[in-house]
Structures are given as structure tokens and as C-alpha cells.
Amino acid sequence: MDKKIKSKLKEIVGQNNFFDSNEDKLTYSYDATPIFNELPEAVIFPENTLQISNIIKLANTEKFNIVPRGAGTGLSGGSIPVENSIALVMTKWNNILEIDHSNLTVTVEPGVITQNLQNEVEKLNLFYPPDPGSASVCTIGGNISNNAGGLRGLKYGVTKNYVMGVEMVLPNGEILKTGGKNVKDAAGYNLKDFIVGSEGTLGVITKATLKLIHKPKSFSTIIAFFESMKDCSKTISDIFNCNLTPAMMEYIDNTTLKCIEDYAKLGLPKAAEAVLLFEFDGREEEVKEDTNNLEMILNNNNAYSVKKAKTLLESSKLKAARRSAFSALARVKPTTILEDATVPRAEFPMLIELVNKAGKDNKVLFGIFGHAGDGNLHPTCLTDERNKNEIERAHKAFDFIFNETIKLGGTITGEHGTGLSKKEFLENVAGIPGVEMMKKIKSVIDENNILNPGKIFTTSPRCEGNLPFNNKQIKPFNG
Amino acid sequence: MDKRRENLSSLINDDLLSQCIHCGLCLSVCPTYVTTNLERSSPRGRLRLIKEYADDKNKLGNIFEDEMDFCLGCRACETACPAGVKYDVLHNETKYLLSKDKKVNLKKILIKFFLNKILANPSNLKLYSRILRTYQQSWFRKMLHSSNILKNISSKLFLIDELTPQISKISSDEIIDEITLPISKHIHNVTFHVGCIMNVGFAEINLDTIEVLKKSSCKITTPKNQYCCGALHAHNGELKKAKELAKNNIDLFRNYEYEYLISNSAGCGTFMKEYYELLKDDKDYLKSAEIFSSKIRDISEFIYDNDIKFNSGKFNDSVTYHDACHLVHGQGIFEQPRQIINDICDKNFREMHNSTFCCGSAGIYNILRQNDSQIFLDQKMQNIIKTNADVVITGNPGCIMQLRYGVKKNNLNLKVKHTVSFINEQKGI
Numbered sequence: 001m002d003k004k005i006k007s008k009l010k011e012i013v014g015q016n017n018f019f020d021s022n023e024d025k026l027t028y029s030y031d032a033t034p035i036f037n038e039l040p041e042a043v044i045f046p047e048n049t050l051q052i053s054n055i056i057k058l059a060n061t062e063k064f065n066i067v068p069r070g071a072g073t074g075l076s077g078g079s080i081p082v083e084n085s086i087a088l089v090m091t092k093w094n095n096i097l098e099i100d101h102s103n104l105t106v107t108v109e110p111g112v113i114t115q116n117l118q119n120e121v122e123k124l125n126l127f128y129p130p131d132p133g134s135a136s137v138c139t140i141g142g143n144i145s146n147n148a149g150g151l152r153g154l155k156y157g158v159t160k161n162y163v164m165g166v167e168m169v170l171p172n173g174e175i176l177k178t179g180g181k182n183v184k185d186a187a188g189y190n191l192k193d194f195i196v197g198s199e200g201t202l203g204v205i206t207k208a209t210l211k212l213i214h215k216p217k218s219f220s221t222i223i224a225f226f227e228s229m230k231d232c233s234k235t236i237s238d239i240f241n242c243n244l245t246p247a248m249m250e251y252i253d254n255t256t257l258k259c260i261e262d263y264a265k266l267g268l269p270k271a272a273e274a275v276l277l278f279e280f281d282g283r284e285e286e287v288k289e290d291t292n293n294l295e296m297i298l299n300n301n302n303a304y305s306v307k308k309a310k311t312l313l314e315s316s317k318l319k320a321a322r323r324s325a326f327s328a329l330a331r332v333k334p335t336t337i338l339e340d341a342t343v344p345r346a347e348f349p350m351l352i353e354l355v356n357k358a359g360k361d362n363k364v365l366f367g368i369f370g371h372a373g374d375g376n377l378h379p380t381c382l383t384d385e386r387n388k389n390e391i392e393r394a395h396k397a398f399d400f401i402f403n404e405t406i407k408l409g410g411t412i413t414g415e416h417g418t419g420l421s422k423k424e425f426l427e428n429v430a431g432i433p434g435v436e437m438m439k440k441i442k443s444v445i446d447e448n449n450i451l452n453p454g455k456i457f458t459t460s461p462r463c464e465g466n467l468p469f470n471n472k473q474i475k476p477f478n479g
Numbered sequence: 480m481d482k483r484r485e486n487l488s489s490l491i492n493d494d495l496l497s498q499c500i501h502c503g504l505c506l507s508v509c510p511t512y513v514t515t516n517l518e519r520s521s522p523r524g525r526l527r528l529i530k531e532y533a534d535d536k537n538k539l540g541n542i543f544e545d546e547m548d549f550c551l552g553c554r555a556c557e558t559a560c561p562a563g564v565k566y567d568v569l570h571n572e573t574k575y576l577l578s579k580d581k582k583v584n585l586k587k588i589l590i591k592f593f594l595n596k597i598l599a600n601p602s603n604l605k606l607y608s609r610i611l612r613t614y615q616q617s618w619f620r621k622m623l624h625s626s627n628i629l630k631n632i633s634s635k636l637f638l639i640d641e642l643t644p645q646i647s648k649i650s651s652d653e654i655i656d657e658i659t660l661p662i663s664k665h666i667h668n669v670t671f672h673v674g675c676i677m678n679v680g681f682a683e684i685n686l687d688t689i690e691v692l693k694k695s696s697c698k699i700t701t702p703k704n705q706y707c708c709g710a711l712h713a714h715n716g717e718l719k720k721a722k723e724l725a726k727n728n729i730d731l732f733r734n735y736e737y738e739y740l741i742s743n744s745a746g747c748g749t750f751m752k753e754y755y756e757l758l759k760d761d762k763d764y765l766k767s768a769e770i771f772s773s774k775i776r777d778i779s780e781f782i783y784d785n786d787i788k789f790n791s792g793k794f795n796d797s798v799t800y801h802d803a804c805h806l807v808h809g810q811g812i813f814e815q816p817r818q819i820i821n822d823i824c825d826k827n828f829r830e831m832h833n834s835t836f837c838c839g840s841a842g843i844y845n846i847l848r849q850n851d852s853q854i855f856l857d858q859k860m861q862n863i864i865k866t867n868a869d870v871v872i873t874g875n876p877g878c879i880m881q882l883r884y885g886v887k888k889n890n891l892n893l894k895v896k897h898t899v900s901f902i903n904e905q906k907g908i
């Protein structure tokens with residue numbers, strides 16, 4: 001990147017918010033996605049909307065790319081820099097602007113950490129349900145951009161169900177404000193729903209108004225262990241069939257259980273074949289009744305060692321242990337490729353079976369956990385990126401899993417986004433017309449393709465001009 | 480392969496490095512990251528940089544070295560990391576390699592002198608302590624302080640002077656008998672590590688420890704002529720000296736029969752618990768290091784594990800507890816001191832916000848990086864003040880010095896005590 005451009009950027013955000021040392025470039029070259037990485041040309045911390053608008057205008061004239069970034073916990077490579085790009089990092093921009101008790105909303109800057117927001121509103125007896133496993137680190141901007149889900153998806157839905165208004169700087173530098181505190185709003189296209197999940201490709205989110213609910217009065221957390229997967233699957237379907245809706249129903253397999261226990265040391269029985277972690281919340285009587293019903297179902301299905309958390313601390317320890325699942329799996333092998341296959345919830349047990357088959361057929365090890373309540377599974381391949389052959393086999397296993405997922409009526413990603421790592425599979429789910437429509441939208445809104453280009457789908461046409469005559473004419477493809 | 484690469488590949492363990500899956504779950508607990516919001520000041524960022532340094536792919540400059548020094552070594556990231564990344568091992572190894580590369584300057588010579596010639600040598604340590612005590616007691620120091628001369632000459636020197644522990648009249652190992660018998664029943668056989676700084680700067684805490692152990696049915700053996708544990712050496716690039724000291728301690732305690740070796744200094748306890756890691760490549764010592772490490776217990780851990788109870792009469796002060804990094808993150812000791820304190824002070828215990836965040840003392844960090852250290856101290860003092868407690872308790876001499884300075888700086892009426900002194904003040908068992 002030209003020195004002149006860099007000094008212009010410095011002028012916009014100030015010397016203190018501009019970094020381009022080797023050390024800084026390296027430490028913004030990754031997110032939580034395995035294998036992918038790329039150096040940015042510079043790292044920039046904007047402080048207000050106007051600065052972002054100016055940066056975007058500069059990018060249009062000087063032709064460089066912008067990759068918005070929250071905490072970099074994304075699992076599909078959304079905030080990994082692309083060629084000739086700057087990392088636009090939102091983490092310093094992290095104030096909660098307003099909690100509106102009577103309208104049940106909270107308005108925040110994009111860098112607010114999800115858990116900080118939850119803690120603040122809970123102090124006022126309010127509740128922000130979306131609860132990704134990374135809540136202690138990830139940002140609201142990142143959550144909106146990836147439509148993050150989490151542990152409470154079954155009862156409470158995902159981020160998109162809580163976004164009421166967004167302020168966003170568009171790829172031409174204009175500032176868009178859409179939605180607000182109105183519960184109903186039928187004016188024109190529903191732009192905010194369109195922004196949710198756009199993975200930083202359509203604009204930079206600079207402010208958001210989110211919906212809150214009242215904090216549930218009571219809750220109970222229960223963990224149950226099974227000797228066979230069959231019993232576990234039967235439990236899941238029984239729960240759906242008798243109209244129980246837990247706020248949380250998390251599945252953990254044996255491999256994952258062992259890793260979690262190694263980390264959290266809670267004294268969980270490591271031999272169990274499958275584990276389910278439940279939480280019910282609501283009014284006290286309601287929670288009691290649901291818990292009793294659940295205990296009956298568990299009993300009928302041979303669950304052993306059913307434990308109910310007695311204190312708040314015990315309950316949060318169990319949930320924290322579940323949240324650590326993905327990272328804890330790295331205890332087995334250093335490269336953990338985690339996927340996000342999602343099926344209609346009744347097919348969940350079938351999906352687990354398919355993952356186990358994929359692992360066996362391709363001789364790779366899987367740790368499996370996921371949100372059993374909403375059909376969202378995280379089969380995690382435990383491998384080592386230094387072993388190229390094994391990585392290839394892992395990819396084969398995932399190809400199989402994705403294809404089968406789609407056959408079951410599922411999708412390739414439930415909550416982590418498409419980003420870099422899943423874009424080659426997008427067509428299989430969205431279909432060619434779907435992907436073409438997305439591309440058209442992108443090209444109209446971001447004419448010069450400067451905002452997070454190459455994410456979700458490849459924007460350059462598949463064939464441009466004459467067909468090549470020989471190999472030399474073919475340029476290496478780099479998104 | 481050039482020489483540095485050779486060293487690197489044998490020292491920085493690739494398997495340990497690859498363990499980090501850059502998930503970022505450690506970011507929110509890292510005091511340096513929370514303060515700067517810069518990825519390079521985070522555990523995840525530092526591990527990425529260390530990897531680069533080990534690969535030698537990219538030339539890393541001063542910023543890298545500075546980040547390695549800016550890191551407090553508090554190990555909060557290890558507590559948070561589900562993947563079990565051994566950050567501290569990698570950090571120490573990197574600092575060792577960097578210190579070998581570094582040009583010699585006055586600061587480095589002074590640190591080396593302090594670590595190798597003073598701390599590592601018990602008789603020198605006592606000699607210098609006596610000189611220091613003479614100075615601390617003198618009209619000269621009083622004059623320097625009351626006239627602000629020292630502050631005017633160098634604010635750095637002034638702070639060093641303030642942070643240096645008040646040297647005890649007599650070092651504890653001169654008072655403590657080699658064998659101390661329990662007050663009543665004899666149940667446990669323990670040995671006691673007096674520490675180097677503890678011995679000369681906090682003799683009274685060592686004496687409190689012996690008293691508490693006596694009341695806890697212990698026969699206590701306190702070998703004469705003990706060695707510094709070597710933790711400060713390892714954290715400051717003097718790995719070789721650290722290994723030598725470890726072996727000296729193992730050889731010394733080998734001569735005694737005991738169930739537990741009790742430590743009251745979090746930093747020493749953690750380091751001694753990890754001697755087996757330090758000496759893993761030393762065939763002659765590996766086995767004995769494992770045995771030695773397995774017997775180390777922090778005093779609060781010992782009391783808790785053996786269910787020893789101390790009753791207090793009436794208790795009016797309110798109490799808060801600061802987690803010393805090397806207890807909570809280094810040894811996973813969190814509930815034990817709280818339980819002990821709670822038993823004694825009934826309902827007057829108040830948890831502070833971010834109790835597990837480093838106070839900025841961090842070995843000799845508060846002397847090497849004064850400005851940064853003060854940032855962390857200020858944050859800590861704010862959290863303590865918010866609890867409105869009368870007493871703050873902690874389990875490490877470094878934290879005590881640092882917090883006492885914080886009390887003075889903020890003009891507070893707050894007592895800072897070691898857990899064991901707090902226990903010993905209570906009457907009876």
C-alpha cells in the first residue's frame with residue numbers, strides 16, 4: 001500500500017489509531033478459523049461514524065479493500081484480511097449508549113462485548129437472550145454480521161430476532177439508518193433483516209438498537225449422561241413430542257466430554273457415550289413442572305447420573321464447561337476444524353450418525369457437540385494442519401457431511417456464517433439463482449467491491465472474455 | 480541451520496505452540512489486552528508472534544521484544560484457555576532467547592547482578608539486606624524523602640525505594656528452629672521453604688506461618704541454608720541459573736522425610752510445583768524433581784485440604800481478597816483461601832470486581848516497567864476501594880508490597896495482610 005494512502009488514513013483516524021508494524025499486521029492476520037490467514041496492509045481503529053465514512057470514500061478513490069473486524073472470534077474467516085486490505089477494528093468503540101426500560105431496548109456501539117451487554121441489562125432485571133459460546137469476547141457488531149446463535153436458540157431464537165435498528169456506513173460512504181424502537185414497521189423493504197448476516201460485505205455497522213425481554217424469574221440447569229446414543233436420540237425426540245421447550249438443550253459426545261472434563265475438572269463421568277445439558281427458565285411453577293417432566297423422560301430413557309445444579313455457581317460452571325467445548329477439543333489435536341451443519345431439528349440424531357460414518361470412512365477423528373434443540377450440530381474434526389494427508393481426508397469427510405446435510409433438508413451453516421471457509425458450498429444450499437441474486441445485490445451496493453470482497457461468494461465472474469488457449473494464460477485464482 | 484535456529488527449534492516446542500487454535504477465549508482475562516485493546520498485547524497475539532519468531536520467517540523488531548516484556552506473566556490466559564496452552568513455558572523460553580540476543584546495557588547488568596549474585600546466594604542476600612536495612616533505618620533516607628530530594632533526582636528511583644520491602648530486623652531463618660514441634664497432637668510432617676525475599680523482607684509472615692502450622696498439628700522441619708526457588712530468574716531470561724537453583728533445592732530437601740513442603744509465597748510455590756517441567760530434559764534430576772514438585776503445597780491449600788478450622792471470636796472488620804496470580808492462575812487455588820477467610824470472618828467477606836486480575840507487581844515487573852505497573856495497580860485499587868473493606872488479604876509477598884504502596888499512594892485506611900497472618904491473629908483453634 002502506498003505511503004501516501006497510509007498518511008491519509010493516519011490523518012483520518014489519528015496517529016494513535018493507526019498501526020502497520022509487522023507485529024500488528026501478523027496479529028490481525030487471523031480470526032478463530034483454522035488454516036486461513038492473510039496479512040492486512042494496516043490496522044485501523046475508527047472512533048466515530050464520520051471517520052469510517054471518510055475511510056470508505058478513500059478506499060473507493062484509492063482502490064484498497066476494507067475488512068471490518070470485531071473480536072476476531074469468527075469461525076468462517078469473515079474478518080480475515082484479503083489482498084490489499086486494511087483491518088477496520090471496532091473493539092475500542094464499546095459503549096452502551098442507552099438502556100430503555102419502558103421500550104425494552106438497548107442501544108450500543110458496535111464493539112460492545114456481548115457478555116458485558118448481558119451483565120449490564122441483567123442488573124436491571126432485563127435479559128438479552130442470544131448467547132454464543134464466545135460471549136465473553138465477541139462483539140455485537142460481529143454477532144449481527146454473522147447472525148450469531150448460541151445456547152439459547154431453541155426457545156429464544158438468534159441475533160436476528162433481537163435487532164430492531166441499525167446504523168451503517170454504506171460502501172459509498174453514505175450513512176444508513178434503518179429500523180428503531182418500533183415493534184412494528186412496515187415501511188418499505190425490511191433492510192435491517194437484510195443487514196443481519198451480511199458479514200461485513202454490505203456496510204460497516206456503527207450502532208445498533210436491540211430488543212430486550214424481562215429476565216426470567218427462575219431457572220434450573222440439568223445435566224444427563226447416557227450409555228448409548230440411541231437413548232440420547234430417543235430423549236431428544238420425546239422432548240419434542242411432549243411439547244417441552246427447554247431454553248437450552250446441548251448435546252456433547254464422549255470425545256468432547258473427556259476434553260471438557262480435562263479442562264473444567266467438574267467430576268463428570270468421562271465414560272458416558274452422550275451427554276445432554278438442559279436449562280429451563282420462566283416462572284417458578286412452570287420451571288418446576290417442566291423439570292419434573294424432563295426427569296421422567298430421562299428416567300424412561302435410561303439416563304444415568306442425572307444432576308441438577310444446586311447453586312448459581314454450579315449452573316454457570318456447567319454452562320461455562322459447555323462453552324469451552326470447541327477450544328477444549330484442541331487438547332486431542334492442534335487443528336480443530338469445526339463445522340456448523342444444521343438440519344430440521346427432528347433429523348438431529350440422524351445427522352450425528354452421518355458424522356460418525358464420515359469419520360470412520362475417512363479415518364479421521366471427530367468430536368461432536370451442538371445445539372440439539374435447534375438442529376445445529378458442530379462436528380469438529382480433530383487433526384493437525386502439519387499433516388497434509390489427514391487434512392485432505394478431513395475435507396473429504398466434510399464434503400460427505402455437507403452433501404448429506406443438504407439431502408436432509410439442512411444447511412451448511414446455522415450460525416457461523418459463510419465467510420471464506422464455506423463459500424464453495426453456498427451454491428448447493430442457496431441454489432444458483434440464490435447466489436446470483438446475492439451477487440447482484442452486492443455489486444449494486446458496493447460498486448467497487450471494496451468491502452470484505454471475496455467473502456460469502458466470489459465476486460469476479462467465473463469466465464471473463466475469451467476462453468484461455470493454454471495453461472499459461474490461466475491466472476492463479478485468489479478470490 | 481544457523482545457530483539461533485538450532486536453539487529455537489530445541490527450545491521453543493512446536494507442539495506446544497500449535498496447541499493454540501486462536502479462538503480468542505483468553506482475550507477478556509488478559510490485563511494487558513483489556514488495557515490496550517491491541518491484539519499484539521493479548522495472549523493469542525503473543526503466541527502468534529512467538530511462532531513467527533520461532534519460524535524466523537519475518538523479522539520481528541522492538542515491538543515484539545517490548546510485548547514480551549509488557550506481558551505480566553500473570554497466567555490468567557492459562558486459566559481461561561480450554562485448549563490447555565502452556566503460555567508461560569513459551570513466554571519464558573522466548574524471553575531467554577531474547578535475552579541472549581540482546582545487547583548488554585546497564586539495566587541488564589544490574590538485573591543479572593541482582594538475580595545471580597544477590598538472590599541466588601543466601602549469604603550475599605543477607606549482607607545486602609543488612610546494608611539496605613541500615614539505609615532504610617537511617618536519617619539519610621528520612622531526609623531524602625521528607626525533602627523530596629530523591630523524587631526530584633529520579634522518580635523511578637523513588638518508586639523503587641518505596642516498593643522495596645522493609646527489611647526485617649533479623650531474617651526469619653535465624654529465628655526459626657530447624658525442628659519445630661506441634662502445639663498439641665502430631666499428625667503431619669512438613670518442611671517449610673523460607674524463600675529469599677520472604678526470609679529477609681517478610682520475616683514476620685514466615686513466623687506467622689510457623690505458628691499456624693504449629694497449631695495445625697504439624698511437626699515442621701525448616702532446613703538451614705535454603706536456596707531461592709529461581710522463579711524470578713526464569714521469568715527474566717536466566718533459565719540456566721533457575722535450573723541450578725532448582726537442583727540445589729531438590730538436593731537439600733532430599734535429606735529430609737516429609738509429607739508436604741509448605742510455601743507461603745505464591746510465586747515460589749508455583750515455580751517449585753513445576754520443577755519437573757523445568758528439568759524435564761535432565762535425566763539425572765527428572766525423577767527427583769517430580770517427587771519434589773508433587774509434595775509442594777501452598778499454606779492455604781494445606782489448611783483447606785486437611786480441613787483445619789480456625790475460629791475467631793467476634794469479627795467486625797470487613798474483608799476482601801486479592802487473588803495472587805501465582806495462586807489462582809499458577810496453582811488453580813481460588814476457593815481455598817476464600818473458604819478459610821469466610822470461616823473466620825463470618826459474613827464480612829466482600830468479593831471485589833476482577834479479583835483475579837494482576838495488581839501489577841508481577842515479580843520485578845513493578846521495578847522494570849514502572850509506568851505500566853502503576854496502571855494495573857490503579858485499576859486494582861479502584862476495585863478494592865469499591866468494596867469498602869477494612870482489610871485486603873492476599874497470598875504473595877510481591878502483591879503485599881504493591882498493594883501497600885497502593886494504599887499509601889491513595890491515602891487509604893486499609894490493612895494489607897497475608898492470609899497466614901490473618902489466620903494467626905485469630906485466637907485458638
Ligand SMILES: Cc1cc2nc3c(=O)[nH]c(=O)nc-3n(C[C@H](O)[C@H](O)[C@H](O)COP(=O)(O)OP(=O)(O)OC[C@H]3O[C@@H](n4cnc5c(N)ncnc54)[C@H](O)[C@@H]3O)c2cc1C
Pocket residue numbers: 031032067068069070071072073074075077078079090110131132133134137138139140141142143144145146147148149150151199200201203204205206323326327415416452502503504
Ligand atoms: C469458542 C467459540 C465459540 C463460539 N460459539 C458460537 C455460538 O455458540 N454461536 C455462534 O453463532 N457463533 C459462535 N462462535 C463464532 C463467533 O464467535 C461469532 O460468529 C461472533 O458473532 C463473531 O463476533 P466477533 O466480534 O468476533 O466478529 P469477527 O469474527 O471479528 O467478525 C465476524 C464477521 O462480522 C464482520 N463484522 C464485525 N464487526 C462488524 C461491524 N461493526 N460492521 C460490519 N461487519 C462487521 C466481519 O467482517 C466478519 O465478517 C464461536 C466462536 C468461538 C471461537
Ligand code: SF4
Pocket residue numbers: 327498499500501502503504505506522523526556559560561562563564
Ligand atoms: S491461548 Fe488458548 S484461549 Fe487463547 S487463543 Fe489460544 S487456544 Fe484460545
Ligand code: SF4
Pocket residue numbers: 508509510511512520521522525549550551552553554555556557566
Ligand atoms: S500472562 Fe497475563 S499478561 Fe501475559 S498474556 Fe497471559 S494473561 Fe496476558
